[in-house]
Amino acid sequence: MHRPLSSVDIVEVAPRDGFQSIAAPIPTRTKIELIESLIEAGSRRIEIGSFVSPRAIPQMADMGEIAAHFAGRAGLGLSVLVPNPKGAELALTAGMKELVYVFSASEQHNQKNVRRSIAQSIQELSDIHSLIAPNRDIRVRVDLATAFDCPFAGEVPIEAVLSALDRIAAICPTYEIALCDTTGRANPFQVRQRFEVAMSRFDGFRWAFHGHDTFGVGVANALFAHQAGVGVFDASVAGLGGCPFAPGATGNTATEDLVFAFEGGGVGTGYDMARLLAVADRIADLPGASVGSHLRLVPRMRATAAPIAA
Amino acid sequence: MHRPLSSVDIVEVAPRDGFQSIAAPIPTRTKIELIESLIEAGSRRIEIGSFVSPRAIPQMADMGEIAAHFAGRAGLGLSVLVPNPKGAELALTAGMKELVYVFSASEQHNQKNVRRSIAQSIQELSDIHSLIAPNRDIRVRVDLATAFDCPFAGEVPIEAVLSALDRIAAICPTYEIALCDTTGRANPFQVRQRFEVAMSRFDGFRWAFHGHDTFGVGVANALFAHQAGVGVFDASVAGLGGCPFAPGATGNTATEDLVFAFEGGGVGTGYDMARLLAVADRIADLPGASVGSHLRLVPRMRATAAPIAA
Numbered sequence: 001m002h003r004p005l006s007s008v009d010i011v012e013v014a015p016r017d018g019f020q021s022i023a024a025p026i027p028t029r030t031k032i033e034l035i036e037s038l039i040e041a042g043s044r045r046i047e048i049g050s051f052v053s054p055r056a057i058p059q060m061a062d063m064g065e066i067a068a069h070f071a072g073r074a075g076l077g078l079s080v081l082v083p084n085p086k087g088a089e090l091a092l093t094a095g096m097k098e099l100v101y102v103f104s105a106s107e108q109h110n111q112k113n114v115r116r117s118i119a120q121s122i123q124e125l126s127d128i129h130s131l132i133a134p135n136r137d138i139r140v141r142v143d144l145a146t147a148f149d150c151p152f153a154g155e156v157p158i159e160a161v162l163s164a165l166d167r168i169a170a171i172c173p174t175y176e177i178a179l180c181d182t183t184g185r186a187n188p189f190q191v192r193q194r195f196e197v198a199m200s201r202f203d204g205f206r207w208a209f210h211g212h213d214t215f216g217v218g219v220a221n222a223l224f225a226h227q228a229g230v231g232v233f234d235a236s237v238a239g240l241g242g243c244p245f246a247p248g249a250t251g252n253t254a255t256e257d258l259v260f261a262f263e264g265g266g267v268g269t270g271y272d273m274a275r276l277l278a279v280a281d282r283i284a285d286l287p288g289a290s291v292g293s294h295l296r297l298v299p300r301m302r303a304t305a306a307p308i309a310a
Numbered sequence: 311m312h313r314p315l316s317s318v319d320i321v322e323v324a325p326r327d328g329f330q331s332i333a334a335p336i337p338t339r340t341k342i343e344l345i346e347s348l349i350e351a352g353s354r355r356i357e358i359g360s361f362v363s364p365r366a367i368p369q370m371a372d373m374g375e376i377a378a379h380f381a382g383r384a385g386l387g388l389s390v391l392v393p394n395p396k397g398a399e400l401a402l403t404a405g406m407k408e409l410v411y412v413f414s415a416s417e418q419h420n421q422k423n424v425r426r427s428i429a430q431s432i433q434e435l436s437d438i439h440s441l442i443a444p445n446r447d448i449r450v451r452v453d454l455a456t457a458f459d460c461p462f463a464g465e466v467p468i469e470a471v472l473s474a475l476d477r478i479a480a481i482c483p484t485y486e487i488a489l490c491d492t493t494g495r496a497n498p499f500q501v502r503q504r505f506e507v508a509m510s511r512f513d514g515f516r517w518a519f520h521g522h523d524t525f526g527v528g529v530a531n532a533l534f535a536h537q538a539g540v541g542v543f544d545a546s547v548a549g550l551g552g553c554p555f556a557p558g559a560t561g562n563t564a565t566e567d568l569v570f571a572f573e574g575g576g577v578g579t580g581y582d583m584a585r586l587l588a589v590a591d592r593i594a595d596l597p598g599a600s601v602g603s604h605l606r607l608v609p610r611m612r613a614t615a616a617p618i619a620a
Contacts, residue, residue: 188533189575216523216567216604217574220530223498257526264527265499294526 005231007268009045009077010259011208012038013252014283015066016047016081016100018240020059021251022288028062032069034282038237041275043255045077045232047100051087064094071095079141083114085127092132099132101125102143102180105160106150109182113145122167129171140175142168143210147179148186148194158194165202173204178234181221184214184250188224195228208232211253213239213292218253219261226267233258238280239292254293256280315541317578319355319387320569321518322348323562324593326357326391326410328550330369331561332598338372342379344592348547351585353565355387355542357410361397374404381405389451393424395437402442409442411435412453412490415470416460419492423455432477439481450485452478453520457489458496458504468504475512483514488544491531494524494560498534505538518542521563523549523602528563529571536577543568548590549602564603566590 015035019026035048048070054061063080070078071094079098082088091099103121104110110118125142132138146153147161161179168175179194191209199207209225211218211234222233235258241251259271277296284291325345329336345358358380364371373390380388381404389408392398401409413431414420420428435452442448456463457471471489478485489504501519509517519535521528521544532543545568551561569581587606594601 187574188530188571189577213526214604214608215570216529216564217571219526220498220533220571223530224533254526260525261498261527261530264497267499294524298524 003229004226005229006266008226008262009232010255010269010271011045011047011232011234012043012237012255013047013234014236014238014240016049017252018236018283020050020057021241021290022059022286024288025059026286028065031062031066034279035070037279037282039076041279042269042271044270045079047079047081050081050083051090052081052083064090067091067094067096082128084124085131088128088131092138097137098139098141099128100141100143101128102145104145105164106146106153106156108152109146109150112152118164125168126171140172141178141208142175143178143180145180146182148181148190149183151183158197161194162198162201165198169202169204173202176206176208176232178208178210180210181212184212184218186211186221188217188220191221192224192228195225195230199229206232208234210234212250213253213257214250219257222253222258223261237276238283238296240283240289250292251290254295256293256295260295313539314536315539316576318536318572319542320353320565320579320581321355321357321542321544322353322547322565323357323544324546324548324550326359327562328546328593330360330367331551331600332369332596334598335369336596338375341372341376344589345380347589347592349386351589352579352581354580355389357389357391360391360393361400362391362393374400377401377404377406392438394434395441398438398441402448407447408449408451409438410451410453411438412455414455415474416456416463416466418462419456419460422462428474435478436481450482451488451518452485453488453490455490456492458491458500459493461493468507471504472508472511475508479512479514483512486516486518486542488518488520490520491522494522494528496521496531498527498530501531502534502538505535505540509539516542518544520544522560523563523567524560529567532563532568533571547586548593548606550593550599560602561600564605566603566605570605
């Protein structure tokens with residue numbers, strides 16, 4: 001059994017999972033400025049976008065330009081989502097060192113989300129692995145979507161999750177793996193239990209949790225994953241986002257809410273809350289932004305150090 | 311160390327903490343119908359109002375009529391808040407069997423909230439105890455407000471909480487005690503730790519947690535209290551409420567959100583979710599209602615048994 005860690009890494013996903021939820025194009029300069037502001041606020045790991053077809057997600061059409069700006073930035077974990085080997089090639093050519101690949105434990109969701117069978121997705125992960133294997137600098141994280149609940153099939157059996165992990169481990173047993181609560185409907189007890197089972201079976205992976213606050217358990221799910229020994233948590237500043245293929249889902253659990261919950265328990269995150277809330281305000285002001293956050297909406301908290309009112 | 315319980319009691323506080331946040335008078339018949347609907351939805355414990363001066367809280371002017379309707383209802387824990395011995399006398403005369411008395415661990419909050427020093431509040435609790443002591447049917451719960459954080463003084467030292475509990479135990483060591491997170495800013499780790507300390511020091515009390523979701527940790531705080539062995543949780547259907555003396559505070563954590571979190575982990579609550587959400591909708595439709603809830607805002611969940619979308 002693992003012990004809860006005294007510090008955690010939060011992976012900021014607003015520039016990827018969040019920006020793609022906004023239809024109107026966000027100016028490239030604005031995106032770069034917001035990412036820089038996140039770094040100044042203490043973000044050490046950020047998904048800066050996706051190397052995906054601009055036809056599929058027009059918001060990511062400037063991915064090359066953004067990658068060119070950030071490639072080679074030392075001391076930070078800046079990653080990009082790649083949906084297939086072609087995206088991986090583009091990311092590597094752009095100088096990115098961390099790739100995120102996503103597929104679903106639920107066959108139905110994988111078809112809707114990436115238009116592939118799980119078997120095809122596993123094959124493409126294997127192809128990506130072959131592509132990068134010679135380069136020891138490149139890190140890969142796999143987002144296993146619908147690892148708890150599927151918007152189309154309901155609760156996903158843990159056997160489907162373990163089967164997917166078996167197949168990932170056969171390709172590379174030391175990837176970072178995010179078990180993703182795509183719908184936000186995972187339950188804290190279930191999240192902790194699934195991580196405990198998975199962590200005891202696969203001891204080479206590094207573990208992450210990716211969740212949403214749609215059903216009010218976003219923070220609790222993260223804290224219960226932490227109790228299982230998970231040390232990496234995805235979050236979106238201001239709660240920006242939503243999944244176009246998971247109807248009803250809101251954005252990821254807000255970064256500021258997770259930082260508040262962890263830091264209050266003495267679990268370090270590296271963030272400066274005041275700066276983070278300033279970025280959250282700018283994110284919330286983006287035209288077309290759909291946000292969700294608790295901390296951002298408690299204005300009195302910001303005026304003073306401790307009391308929420310004089 | 312206690313073990314988490316496999317079933318919990320949720321105390322519905324919307325008719326007290328919630329209704330008093332609405333300025334316009336709610337018709338007495340509407341209040342009674344809503345309380346009856348909560349009972350039909352599975353509420354086994356409800357705070358049905360306050361025997362408080364109608365000058366202080368006009369919304370509670372019909373308390374006598376509501377108490378007369380519900381007094382003697384068997385098999386349910388229907389309670390009323392009493393701010394002082396006079397309120398306790400009125401409640402007993404009306405046939406109520408469960409009294410809730412509130413004071414704060416923070417001197418500043420107690421002055422603002424009930425216009426008394428803590429010493430005066432303790433004296434009045436003692437007076438109430440003398441009043442009811444001959445009657446073995448009467449149960450008392452003490453809500454210890456600001457048991458974690460005060461809107462005026464910031465974090466409340468645990469010593470202030472333990473000191474208040476010492477003084478309550480000297481009056482009666484078997485009351486139900488709610489440690490209340492009045493501002494919603496308590497942290498899950500802090501909530502669990504304070505309950506562990508208090509529960510190891512006072513073994514005669516029955517323990518409850520009263521919290522708000524203002525800072526996004528409402529559900530997590532309840533689940534961490536549950537980990538310490540707490541079995542009673544206050545909640546407000548639809549998240550109705552807010553404290554007029556804790557600026558910025560939203561209503562209590564929504565009953566439906568807590569029910570979802572507990573039931574998903576196999577912890578029984580006795581509620582029928584569909585009926586509960588129907589009451590939540592009616593509560594949210596009250597003119598002037600300020601609500602907060604996650605479950606109520608996920609419409610697709612209700613149409614089908616498991617999936618949130620077809």
